[in-house]
Amino acid sequence: MRVNVLQHVSDEGPGSVMNWAHDHGAIVTVYHPNDFQKLPTVDETDLLVVLGCPASPNDSDQWIKDERKLIKELMDAHKPMLGMCFGAQQMAKILGAEVKDAPAKEVGWLEVTKQSDVIPDLPATVTPLHWHQQQFTIPEGGQLLYSSKYLREQAFIYQDYVIGLQFHLEPLIDNVREMVANDGDYADGSVLNQSGQEIIDHGVPAENQLVMNQLLDYLVKQA
Template sequence: MHIYFLQHAPHLGPARMADWLTSMGHSFNCCRLDNDEVPPQLSSFDALIVLGASEQIAPHGWMKREQRLIERTLNSSKPILGIGFGAELIAEALGAIVSPNTRPEFGWQQLRGNPDGDIDLPERFEAFLWHRRVFGLPEGAVSIGASDASPLQGFSWDGARVLAMLCHLEATQQWARALIEHDSERLPAPGSGVQSVDEMLADERRFALQAALLDRVMIDWLRL
């Protein structure tokens, strides 16, 4: 399969997903929306991944083009996956409301998988989060899980052809370090749901364990 990434910031690339796709024999391209690259045509890819964005993403001319491509992909039979900001865009396109969360989540958090969901996630697992906003469950969607601060951590739709996740399973330690350096001035003070920078980066094994979760999710998502 040929996958297209929609990228919104230079420090928020595909990270571990690029390695996974290559190892599984898939090809991919990145559309750098932050460099004003034009989004691809629907016919240019077999599956679409909409990546995250910096917290204070400013309005850009490419946003409407991106929204149109997401809507066209949703209306097709092609898989589409959104992470963080990308998940918000998919949720909005499916009619859900995106709003500020009462409690932000930054760093490693404990999540509860949905045992009745379409995605093979454990009953409990740890994942890297970086968000202040949440969204509702679109009509016909199935929750993938929850955390103490966010009753909905994402959803699947149309038999998991469409997947939206707040958790950044693609994160590597290098990716997380670049994100922290870029957004350090806007990080909330450590507390409930927010780790210190040292805690986020202290144990590289966390990223390795999360890689196994990414493997499970990607296999489920692309099984169609």
């Protein structure tokens, strides 16, 4: 299995995705499209993971458009894919949904509540890391998976091969420290009112890796 990861900033890596991939004996290649303008092909991809980014899918950078072109080609081929934050927004935009400013900036740990049983055995609540101030709307034909108290559209599934998460299940504790060390000021003005140190001290719930495993297992099994 060839897992291709699109990583856009140095402090937002694949984390728990890499743990899952190694456990499944997958070959993982990480691309940095905004730095090197290189992307995998459809034939080289069995599973695509698109990570977060401070940019917006509404921006006009060519690499953002090129990335969406690849995602669209993979969708047309029904290749499984998982998007986090910016990655999920890219996928939602391709599917005709809107990407816009969220009603509140969410940075820190916040519980989300399950809204659908389409993926079996997902927990009723999860506490992921939030790091965003934009959101997607649910694309036509998609189903809402999770909501938070501040934002209804926290996760969606489209058919059985596209999952988008506005939140982050991928960071491990070292990743959290890295995000805070390099971009901790982004927490200023968040409705969650958590300092960088509080975000680190919270720790990563062990359940987050398990939920990531469930999501990726589901996608791969449907392929």
